[in-house]
Amino acid sequence: MVVAETPRLAGMVVALQANFLEVELEISNPASLVALTGLTDARPSRLLCTRRTRLNHRGAAIHVGDRVWVEAIDWQQCRAVVSDVEPRQSWLNRPPVANVTAVVVALAVKQPCFDADQASRFLLSAEQTGLAVHLILTKRDLITSDQLEEQLVRLRGWGYRPIAVSVQTGEGLDSLQDQLSSNRLAVLCGPSGVGKTSLLNKLLPEASLRVGAVSGRLQRGRHTTRHVALYRLCAGSLVADTPGFNRPELPGDLRKLPLLFPELRCQLESNPCRFRDCFHRDEPGCGVDKSWERYPIYKRFLQEMESLSRSFRGGSGLGRQ
Ligand SMILES: Nc1nc2c(ncn2[C@@H]2O[C@H](COP(=O)(O)OP(=O)(O)O)[C@@H](O)[C@H]2O)c(=O)[nH]1
Ligand SMILES: [Mg+2]
Ligand SMILES: [Zn+2]
Incomplete structure (x- = not known):
């Protein structure tokens, strides 16, 4: 059987439902879509999609927000197949x-x-x-x-x-x-x-x-x-x-933590610490101002991240070098 070449359309994944992806089409030219579908009114802009099996083998899961390409579109049933995923911007x-x-x-x-x-x-x-x-x-x-x-x-x-x-x-x-x-x-x-x-x-x-x-x-x-x-x-x-969860995990990378507190980040930008790799804790000579409200929280998070990364390394007890 000869299957007519199906057009590929771009869209964005707006929801996940069990094994299906709900995709909203990026319709820049509604007139062309009318020509394509023959549906003059009630144009479906959202399609329930499965994904090509090779996408499953590539390892990376498809998530809400991913830009995708869909094909094999069934306009009557509002179904399609996701054939490709664009690289993520964030x-x-x-x-x-x-x-x-x-x-x-x-x-x-x-x-x-x-x-x-x-x-x-x-x-x-x-x-x-x-x-x-x-x-x-x-x-x-x-x-x-x-x-x-x-x-x-x-x-x-x-x-x-x-x-x-x-x-x-x-x-x-x-x-x-x-x-x-x-x-x-x-x-x-x-x-x-x-x-x-x-x-x-x-x-x-x-x-x-x-x-x-x-x-x-x-x-x-x-x-x-x-x-x-x-x-x-x-x-x-x-x-x-987004769904409710009440205690997000702390970041994995200790070195980045100082930059994730805007009040510390600003301080470091205008007045950098003289030591590289300093956590601005009790290091002698560290001149970073410690009189900000969240400083105790910052120190507590550092400690928690350190003990997590230690237990991750198998409790070797090496600590910071
Ligand atoms: N007093 C007050 N209650 C609110 C306000 N906004 C939401 N609520 C109530 O807070 C509860 C939780 O709301 P919901 O929107 O489900 O919160 P979500 O879990 O963050 O999505 C509901 O009982 C709402 O009626 C508000 O501006 N003022
Ligand atoms: Mg909610
Ligand atoms: Zn410092």
């Missing part, structure tokens, strides 16, 4: 999302209560991508203006300029919308229960995503968002809602 490890252009970390002012250790873990995993990192403070309605100001000053000391938002009052939603829509693919991450999904429900034109109640003694949200999925905010901008 990679966020947890949650796993490819080609992210900005990371937005959401932290609640209350319910669940603001926890500097947890907040720093989220910020570090965002900083690790090397991309722009933005911070938003959610549930602004739960505290007074004075309390908010105090929190904003504190976070400026961490090197961030947070936007305070509230789904209840609508405050800050326009600024957040502007920030998200200036990015091709922004990821909204943060502890569960801070209100990420509620925010997207407000901002997305057609969303009705599941929102979880903040439950129990610990005032944590239930893990209602189970998988990463991308939503279209406007033409040219996608945003990822």
